[in-house]
Amino acid sequence: MAKVKKQPFTALYPVPAVMVSCADGAGGRPNIITLAWVGTLCSEPPIIGIGIRPHRYSHGLIKKSREFVINIPSADQVKALDYCGIYSGRDVDKFKATGLTPQRSQMVTPPGISECPVNIECKVKDIISLGSHDLFLGEVVLVQVDEEILTGRGRIDYIKAAPIAYNIPEYWGIGELLGLHGLSRRSGDQL
């Protein structure tokens, strides 16, 4: 198969599209920013990195409070996800505008988003300036999961969770289950 060489760019895919909530201090107005530059970086301690351009309103809020909540939306929240990625909290109250409900967090000040089935509460461990974006290293301090998306074994059921992936400018749902971890051992095939 012929391959085309492209200039370096962030070619990695799929990337998750999430809504990160943050707040202007205790009692301050909460905000939501849509992010796709998000990834798991470490298991112990659990750390997730989020990349935010310095001029975003949310950047200032998170830098000051050093706390945020990663809310994983379901497919039916795609319109709110898009809205929070287009409008700025400098101009609008995104909770009010989208009708999303703030949900009290347990370990951090910013509220989570009640309609999102998973809310990951994070405290900022470090901020690294990379260029166009600053990397916020968020240590996960608590995860709240909607009971309804859990399997009998307590794992997340992807069909019920219906996460969203972003492929600029497209929003995608997930596809089919391809197999289980360890399937290569069972098949006996050489890799």
Ligand SMILES: Cc1cc2nc3c(=O)[nH]c(=O)nc-3n(C[C@H](O)[C@H](O)[C@H](O)COP(=O)(O)O)c2cc1C
């Ligand atoms: C799907 C999607 C993904 C986005 N990912 C990022 C991202 O990873 N980092 C970033 O700085 N902005 C990202 N944005 C842009 C911000 O969400 C957008 O500029 C937002 O309006 C900023 O809100 P704020 O000013 O209230 O912080 C994304 C937007 C969309 C629609």
